[in-house]
Amino acid sequence: MVIKKLIEVITHIGEFFILMKDSVLGVTNLYKIRKELLRQLEFFGVNSIPLVTFASLFTGMVSSVQTAYQIRDYAPLDFLGAGVAKAVMVELGPVLTALIMAGRVGAGIAAELGTMRVTEQIDALEVIGIDPAGFLILPRLIAGLIMVPLLTVLADFVAITGSAVISKLILDLDFSVFFQGIKLFFHSIELFGGLLKSVVFGFIIAAVGSYSGYIAKEGAVGVGKATTRAVVISSLTVLMADYFLGVILYG
């Protein structure tokens, strides 16, 4: 039983990488998938702006309150901006954005491709002579690689701004002090390391969602399973990748 399950997992991992390889090879037909790419850029990026803004605003605001509470016994509030900004750029911005995207976009991709699979639309592409990997998955991978980092920049900006506003309103910390703290202790690796993480997370969300939907079967039930699988696996993989990237970048 355990061996059978293990073989199943290894088979899935193998099929996943074969599908990704076939998708990347589709890059030679980039011009032909431009419409689908634009659609995915909109789905990944533009449509996610309200959700990411809302979530990162409140995350930034609560970060101010929590950090102030944690440092009040051993550090002056002048360091609040530095502490919040580091946490946001290194960890909160990329990870929070990725988890939101895994729930919103990863699930959406799995549901869309899963429905296309069970209604034979993917078979129809194959019969037309179009490789579904290059036509359907490559635009999603590109959209993930571009849009998740851009949304992370937005999330970082909104969270830090929200934090600064709350610091002023509740903790009476001047904006100039807050931003001076950020400036004094800023290291570019914190910003660019966070963005590098978000590029990897973007790939994970798009790839796991695509594979999950692509292999869906058993009608509506199968699409439901694919959607759940996409969110669970991509969220866990993001957290796992976050640890390893953290060790490599900041360890």
Next chain:
Amino acid sequence: MDEVILKLLDLSKSFEGKKVLDAISLEVKEGEAVAILGKSGVGKTVLLKSMVGLLKADSGHIFFKGVDITRLKRKDLFAIRKHFGFVFQGSALFDSMTVYENIALPLEQRGLGRDEINIRVKTVLELVGLPGIENLLPHELSGGMKKRVGIARAFVTQPQIILYDEPTAGLDPVTGIRINHLIGELNRKRNVTAIVVTHDIRSATSICDRIVLLSQGKLVVDVHVKNIEKVEHPEFVEFLKSAKIQEVRNDKK
């Protein structure tokens, strides 16, 4: 007309230990219309999808104009599929695309110019009796309209062979007759070879030259439509009875 366009040789396929296709052999000649008849769940769609490599056979060979497609690399398989059209049971139109985009997609992939694509899309929509619906989305179409758009998409590339999976399933009789008429017209007037999977023997007799019966994984009957009265196989006779063609047969006797 006599050249073999598609040949299956000892084709077998199993799912989880259950043999669905058992050493199937079949030859289809250019311009011919062949119906694959069988009860639900007998493996007709599996057989049809195997013919274009959508399902990989466990053993056996499929030759398209002498080329064994079971041995082709992925890239070459995509190239050879351009000679095929496939009409899916549920139409399989792309939800996010309009009727025009659905039909134009295979032409765009072949690199045709916009003017040529526009002319071809307009022509096939007129052929299937649905002019002027280019801007509608699939969810705005009825079942019969979707089937006809599916046929238009399959035919727009001017394939040498079209495979139809239950083209009249779930349609009212009037629409069903219209679809049958369209398939027959493409076959006879445009000389497009047709393989039609169906469990409706009336459709099979009205469209096709030949009927083969798939039962328990094997092709147990292969008969010209003119000779269906002579077939003794009990399952085939059952189909005839169900379509009340049996009465005609008895009258003739």
